[in-house]
Amino acid sequence: MTYAAQSGHPGGSLSVTDLVTALVFHELKLDPARVDWPDRDRLVLSKGHASPALYAALSLRGFLPREELASFRKLGSRLQGHVDRTKLPCIEASTGCLGQGIGMAVGMALNARLRGAAYRTYAILGDGECQAGPTWEALMAGGHYRLSNLVAILDRNGLETDGTTESIMGIEPIADKFRAFRYHTIEIDGHDFPQILSALDEARRTTDGPTAIVAKTVKGKGVSFMEGKHQFHGKAPNKAEAEQALAELARVPEGRT
Amino acid sequence: MSGVLGKTESLRDAYGKALVELGEKDPELVVMDADLSGSTRTILFGQKFPDRFFNVGVMEPTMMSIAAGLALQGRTVYASTFAVFAAGQAYNFVRQSICYNRANVKIVATHGGLLVGPDGGTHQIVEDIGLMRGLPGMTVIVPADAPTTRAATFAVAERDGPAYVRLTRENLPTVTDGSFVIGKAAELRSGSDLTIVAVGALVARGLEVAEELAKVGISTRVLDLASVKPFDAPALLRAARDTGAILVLEEHSVLTGVGALVAATTSENYPVPVRRVGVPDVFGESGEGWALLDRYGMSRERIRDEAWELLRARGKVQ
Numbered sequence: 316m317t318y319a320a321q322s323g324h325p326g327g328s329l330s331v332t333d334l335v336t337a338l339v340f341h342e343l344k345l346d347p348a349r350v351d352w353p354d355r356d357r358l359v360l361s362k363g364h365a366s367p368a369l370y371a372a373l374s375l376r377g378f379l380p381r382e383e384l385a386s387f388r389k390l391g392s393r394l395q396g397h398v399d400r401t402k403l404p405c406i407e408a409s410t411g412c413l414g415q416g417i418g419m420a421v422g423m424a425l426n427a428r429l430r431g432a433a434y435r436t437y438a439i440l441g442d443g444e445c446q447a448g449p450t451w452e453a454l455m456a457g458g459h460y461r462l463s464n465l466v467a468i469l470d471r472n473g474l475e476t477d478g479t480t481e482s483i484m485g486i487e488p489i490a491d492k493f494r495a496f497r498y499h500t501i502e503i504d505g506h507d508f509p510q511i512l513s514a515l516d517e518a519r520r521t522t523d524g525p526t527a528i529v530a531k532t533v534k535g536k537g538v539s540f541m542e543g544k545h546q547f548h549g550k551a552p553n554k555a556e557a558e559q560a561l562a563e564l565a566r567v568p569e570g571r572t
Numbered sequence: 573m574s575g576v577l578g579k580t581e582s583l584r585d586a587y588g589k590a591l592v593e594l595g596e597k598d599p600e601l602v603v604m605d606a607d608l609s610g611s612t613r614t615i616l617f618g619q620k621f622p623d624r625f626f627n628v629g630v631m632e633p634t635m636m637s638i639a640a641g642l643a644l645q646g647r648t649v650y651a652s653t654f655a656v657f658a659a660g661q662a663y664n665f666v667r668q669s670i671c672y673n674r675a676n677v678k679i680v681a682t683h684g685g686l687l688v689g690p691d692g693g694t695h696q697i698v699e700d701i702g703l704m705r706g707l708p709g710m711t712v713i714v715p716a717d718a719p720t721t722r723a724a725t726f727a728v729a730e731r732d733g734p735a736y737v738r739l740t741r742e743n744l745p746t747v748t749d750g751s752f753v754i755g756k757a758a759e760l761r762s763g764s765d766l767t768i769v770a771v772g773a774l775v776a777r778g779l780e781v782a783e784e785l786a787k788v789g790i791s792t793r794v795l796d797l798a799s800v801k802p803f804d805a806p807a808l809l810r811a812a813r814d815t816g817a818i819l820v821l822e823e824h825s826v827l828t829g830v831g832a833l834v835a836a837t838t839s840e841n842y843p844v845p846v847r848r849v850g851v852p853d854v855f856g857e858s859g860e861g862w863a864l865l866d867r868y869g870m871s872r873e874r875i876r877d878e879a880w881e882l883l884r885a886r887g888k889v890q
Contacts, residue, residue: 409668409672409673415633415664418636418641419640421638422640423645449631449665456638
């Protein structure tokens with residue numbers, strides 16, 4: 316998608332892909348035939364630049380035709396560079412400028428509590444986004460209101476546009492920060508599905524407040540020349556790179572069938 | 573002078589009381605505040621409906637994103653704080669979480685403009701109308717008195733989508749009959765020599781100056797442009813045609829406020845001389861609110877001088 320668009324954010328999309336996959340195909344109650352189903356679970360991609368990962372997953376889950384993915388970032392497309400609910404109804408919240416999606420997720424979770432609705436709200440945050448003050452305002456509110464129907468998932472890939480988070484503006488000890496903000500905090504490998512699913516189960520069993528899942532991930536996961544490279548935060552691959560990337564991603568990992 | 577002005581009342585109280593009525597009518601309505609509920613008067617709603625009132629403390633940007641999240645689930649949400657925080661501190665959250673998402677959030681911002689007074693220039697935002705008017709989909713209302721505040725509080729609830737209502741800290745004399753309608757200007761005084769277009773606290777001063785001018789035979793139309801966006805272009809252009817000159821009064825920066833809107837609209841459609849009375853390109857300072865208006869170029873004398881300037885330009889006086 317980013318190759319076809321010749322712009323976009325491949326690195327942070329690949330790091331979050333396994334988390335999005337677990338949510339969209341396993342955890343979330345969704346119905347492609349009813350995007351406005353009141354009881355659907357809400358997913359807010361607070362790091363809205365990882366839109367390709369969400370578009371791809373929603374497409375495979377039946378929310379949009381696969382051919383539409385090629386229109387990403389093009390004029391007239393519903394697939395905006397950053398997710399846009401007014402164009403694509405299966406998107407819960409338009410995000411892009413960071414530090415806002417998590418606040419909207421808090422509002423959605425509060426609504427469920429007020430209405431006595433059973434749906435749960437999940438927000439995916441980037442780690443660069445954790446440098447933004449309003450991220451912590453929103454997290455503070457989620458903790459204060461003890462929103463046990465809220466799960467904040469951190470895509471901890473360690474890299475932002477200009478380099479590593481820890482060299483630019485360190486966010487560690489990040490799990491302790493979530494705990495201090497009254498989150499039941501679980502640290503996992505964000506590419507290990509049993510760990511992801513078990514953390515989501517644990518979040519559902521947590522009833523005295525919100526849960527944070529700190530998922531350690533690899534930026535550019537699955538593409539050898541992108542892995543761990545901040546240079547692919549906001550840069551599209553060229554043709555040769557795109558072909559190699561798709562070939563590598565299509566390979567079945569060792570030990571799996 | 574007092575003949576043209578009614579009882580002086582608090583716009584903020586009118587807002588708080590209207591909120592309580594709205595809360596009774598709409599069981600889904602939610603109100604938010606950022607640690608200023610006593611000043612904004614959202615406390616009146618909070619006391620009546622504590623379960624639907626969220627005082628989030630000093631986090632104005634996130635108040636806007638939480639409000640948007642609540643509104644996107646089908647609720648009408650009112651969010652209040654001082655104008656400098658609502659339009660200034662939280663600008664990009666109003667822009668993305670509320671406007672870009674088309675969330676049904678009504679921002680009712682109190683303490684707009686220089687009339688904030690002793691708190692000083694940090695808190696006297698005179699850029700908010702321009703900032704909010706520039707946002708796609710945003711409705712912008714600047715009431716001149718308590719009856720219009722009450723009517724506007726109800727009117728924005730009826731209109732789907734984001735709204736920004738700017739209130740004043742100071743109590744203001746009643747100048748309208750409260751028959752406010754979004755998109756319509758209120759003609760508070762008819763006239764044929766000159767039109768005064770005003771918003772907020774300066775509507776009363778405009779009426780006073782019009783009354784003075786009447787004594788020397790000058791007939792001044794006064795339009796209350798409380799509905800800044802959408803605004804009543806036909807009424808404005810009718811005034812341009814009928815009176816040939818427009819004086820704009822606003823407690824806001826002349827760079828980006830209602831004066832700029834009036835000048836642009838007339839010059840594109842029916843060019844007539846327009847003069848703007850408002851805050852020049854400077855920050856305010858501490859002081860009593862009404863004295864600040866005098867100091868920063870919005871005194872009755874200044875308004876009168878600008879009116880004469882326009883009348884001379886049109887050859888209506890020597």
